Amino acid sequence: MTDAEILAEFRSSDALLEGHFILSSGRHSGKYLQCARLLMNPARAAKMAAALADKIPRNIRRSIDIVVSPAMGGVIIGHEMGRALGLDALFLERPEGTFELRRGFRLEPGQKVLMMEDVVTTGLSSREAIEAIRDAGGKVIAAGALIDRSNGAAQFDVPFFPLVTLDVPSYAADDLPPELAATPASKPGSRAKMPAA
Structure with a gap:
């Protein structure tokens, strides 16, 4: 699938929202990717996963023993x-x-893991998940995500394979552009508590 086809799937499922959003990372953005809307259709979810699996190099794909993902997203x-x-x-x-x-x-012990996310913004949640997998005895050999909204800025100590990479700016709460600051914020994510900004 091309990036345009993937984003068309997000738009057609109302999974790409515009407004003022507080992300799970605590940062603010004018766009929000609600992957749950994209993935609510099993056929679409399977198509996205198959497209991402195809992007993972064969030697890594064949080495993976198990997939581990952070809840909820x-x-x-x-x-x-x-x-x-x-x-x-x-x-x-x-x-x-x-x-x-x-x-x-x-x-x-030593089981080879693909850590799988829906959306990566800062990479913090993914790094925490990787640490928890290692603490549980797994060996993370790759990370994957539907969307890397950090535009490649999120860094991991394992190869990272997003289905699509987007440049969607996010801002600290005390550094909002005027048009975002003037719009009421909503928090559509699943994390109950936001980390300190």
Whole structure:
């Protein structure tokens, strides 16, 4: 799929929103990618995962043992990546504010993991997920996401494969452009508490 085709899927599913949004990272943006709307259609979710699986180099793809994603946003795309790769898919939760495996999920020591996200903005959530996977005994060999909205600025210590990379500016709460500051903000994300800005 081309970037234009992928973004057309976001627009047709009302998953690309415009306004004033507070992101899970605590930063503000005039655009929000609501991947849950994109992924609510199973056929579309499978198509996106298959397209992303095709972008991962074959040698890395063949080395992955399991897919692990952070809840909430990464659960559906993580599951679909598991399907696309023919692997099990687990998810991390934050019951006490830090990611951990629950529900009987576990990783075998050294198990090779693809950490899968829906959207990467600063990369903080992904880095926290990678750390939790390592703490649980897994070896993260790659990270993936539907959207890298950092335009390549988010950095990881493993290869990172987004389906599409966008330049969607985000701002600190005390550094908003006037047009954004004049618009009431909403917080459509799933994280209950925002980190300090």
